[in-house]
Structures are given as C-alpha cells and as structure tokens.
Amino acid sequence: MDGLTPGFASPAVDAAHAFRAVLDTMAHPGRLVTLDGPAAPVPCSQAACVALLTLADATTPLHLAGAHDCKGMRDWVAFHLGAPLVGRSEAVFALGTWHALGPLAAYPQGVPDYPDRSATLIVEMADLQANGTRLTGPGIEDAAYLSLPDTDALRANASRFPLGLDFLFTHGAQLAALPRTTKLGDG
Amino acid sequence: MTEYNFAYLDEATKRMIRRALLKAVAIPGYQVPFSSREMPMPYGWGTGGVQVTAACLVPEDSLKVIDQGADDTTNAVSIRSFFEKVAGVATTESTADASVIQTRHRIPEAPLVAGQILVFQVPIPEPLRFLEPRETETRTMHALEDYGLMQVRLYEDIARHGEIARAYAYPVKVEGRYVMDPSPIPKFDNPKLNMSPALQLFGAGRECRIYALPPFTRVESLDFEDYPFTPSKAAGHDCAICGAQDSYLDEVITDDSGGRMFVCSDTDYCATRAAQMEANA
Structure with a gap:
C-alpha cells in the first residue's frame, strides 16, 4: 500500500460536484467537462479516478484492463472503493484504454427486461477533443462532435438500443460521455 | 450544517441512486429499479x-x-425547508433563478433553460399498471415494445366518450421507443416535455423506480391520426389575478353559494405577471 494517493478531501460535497459533472456529460453526449479532484494512481487519469470515486463501491464489480491492472491500481481500488475486481463478463464498470478494454461484446449488454444491467466503460484516451465524429440524438440539440476511437464498434453498440454499453471517455481531468442512444456520423 | 451528511442520504445510497440516474439518462423513458430508502416523510x-x-x-x-x-x-414548503436544513442550499420561488426544481404534478409555465434540472415526484411510474397489474408482464411488454394494450385503451375511451378521456398522467412515447408515464401532470403540460433544454428526472420512491428524459429528447403524446392529442385546460377563462390566457388554471371555490374563480396554478408565474402589471400601471 506504499504511495497510496488520498481520496476526496470532502467526500460528500466533492462527490456531489463530480456527479453533477458526470450527469451533465451523460445528458449532453460529446460535451467536455473538467473533473477536479485528488491525484490519481498511475496510470489512471484524474477524470477516471474521480468518476470511480463518485460511482463505484463494493457493490459494483470492476474490470481493470491492460496496463490499468497493476498493483498500484489494485491497491487503490481495494482501499478507496472496495470494488471486487472481475473479468469483463461480470463488470459493472471497466477501466482501461480502448485497445485494452475490447472486445465490447464480452461485457454485460443488459437484457431486454432490464437494459440498465449493462456495463459502463471508462475509456482512457490519449487525446480528447470536441471534434471528429458527428453525434446526434437525445441530449444534443443540433449536433455535437467528439474524437472517438472506433466509430464502427460504437455504431454497432448504438444499433443494439435499448441494450448496449455506455461510455465515459477520459483524458487528464477531462471527461466526455457517450450513452447508447447517441447516433454516430451522418447515417 | 454539521448535524447531517450533506443532502441527508449516506454516500453509499447516493452512489446507488447516481448510478441509476446515469442509466436512466442513457435509456430515456425506461424505468430503472433502485433501492429506495425510507425517508423522513410518508x-x-x-x-x-x-x-x-x-x-x-x-x-x-x-x-x-x-x-x-x-x-x-x-x-412544497416542507421539502424546501428539509433541504435548507440537510443540504444548506439556497431556495427560491422563482423558476428563472432555480437550478434544481422539484415538482409535484406540474411543469412551470416559464420556459425552462439549459442547465436546469426538473425532478418529478412520481406516484405510479408504470403507464401500463392499470391495464396489466403484473410487474412481470408489464416488464415483458416494455421489452417487446408491445404497447397495443395502451392503444386499445385510448381507442375505448374514444368509443365510449368520444375523446381520449385522460386529463392528467397522459401517456407519452419517448424517442419512438418506451411508453412512459409523465407523472400526474395535466396533459396541458405534455408538450413542455418534448425537446426541453432542461434535464428531466423522475423519482418514484414507493415503487422504487427512476427514469429520465435527457434534454432535447423527442416526447410524443400517444394519439390517433383522426383523434390527435390536444393539450387542454379550463376553457373560457383567464386568470382572475394576472389575466393570463396561456397558463394552466386552478378552479378555486370562494364561498358557500357557488362562487368560484380561476387562477394560475403556477404561483410564481402569476405573481411575476401581477408584479409586472402593477409596475406598468
């Protein structure tokens, strides 16, 4: 547990601010917000760290993918969240780079009676910009733009609505969301 | 503000509700089950x-x-004072000044703006409940997008009464997928649900359900081509206080001999208009 970084300085109020920011991104797909908070454990971004502190706990199995499945992260999760670490098929949340997280089909997609029982993927990005793929759908007045990693896979995810995964994209302290309702591209 | 955890609920409960809210926003109109807590009110x-x-x-x-x-x-007064006490937040009666509005059975007359959150109190979240009492069945009907029963019910209304006889809790379809109960708002308010710039969240405590309408979401009131949906209110009256012709009106009995008046149901809208009229006079 050496070098464990602290959690929220003021858990209730900091989590409230962070949640409003996450809710804002989920309600406005493609919108970029900044998540301020405590320093994140390597290699986790600050935004992903704050999102996990806000949403994950002992009741939410978490999948750490690729380089994020390291001792530092596991210690941090054990201390701050208490979330059970699981494989893709049991995950409520998953954290990693796009490449490490895949394939998307391995995660719970929800079931027709309970489409909410699907995983939320926190995707660490090398870059996150409000340009690139055109987004339309609920939460978007006209169109929004977001630099997305793999539009084909995300379009396939959206086509399964009401089933499907929801995504939080993180880069540094920046966060954007892509719920399954968002349509990608002009089609 | 040392007596309570911020906003009353413990952090684990808030995380659970927050996760449900995010899924509700991601699946507009779908009722997400949540582990509703006992609150210090019935x-x-x-x-x-x-x-x-x-x-x-x-x-x-x-x-x-x-x-x-x-x-x-x-x-309204008791919930406002509850959050003043347990969250230390400012409260207001002005729709324009509010960042969060909790409502029981109305949508304010003043147009909502981007960034505002409207929280509805919902008694019975399942629009199909009075047609099919079994939760297992209604859940399957939503899964299969089987809303024929609701259309039949609306048709029977027309057959019996000549119109769709529902003045409140008028069912809507969200983004062409889920049929949703908008809570017992008058159907006069239904058009305000559609493409609202505000985020609309619905909480049903007893029934343990949360659902949501993200901003700019298509919300259509169910109807038929030859019997189109009409938002209605008390006809032939203006507000007796502010003279508004476009607001939803309450009928108020004023004495024992049949005296009555019609006034705006939205007190902030009415008071704002009355104050303006006084300033202009």
Missing part, C-alpha cells in the same frame, strides 16, 4: 423526488419546490 409526499434531488444537489444550487404549481403549499 410515501406520497415525494420520497422518490426527494431522493433524486438529494443525489443531484450541490451546495451552490438554488432549489425551487412546487406542489401542483404552487410554491406555498405544505408539501
């Missing part, structure tokens, strides 16, 4: 709305609470 007084509000509030918020449009009724 069911029917807005326990669902209070839990959703508690999970969303930040200390900088300005909270407005209305009950049937009114800021000054028991339910």
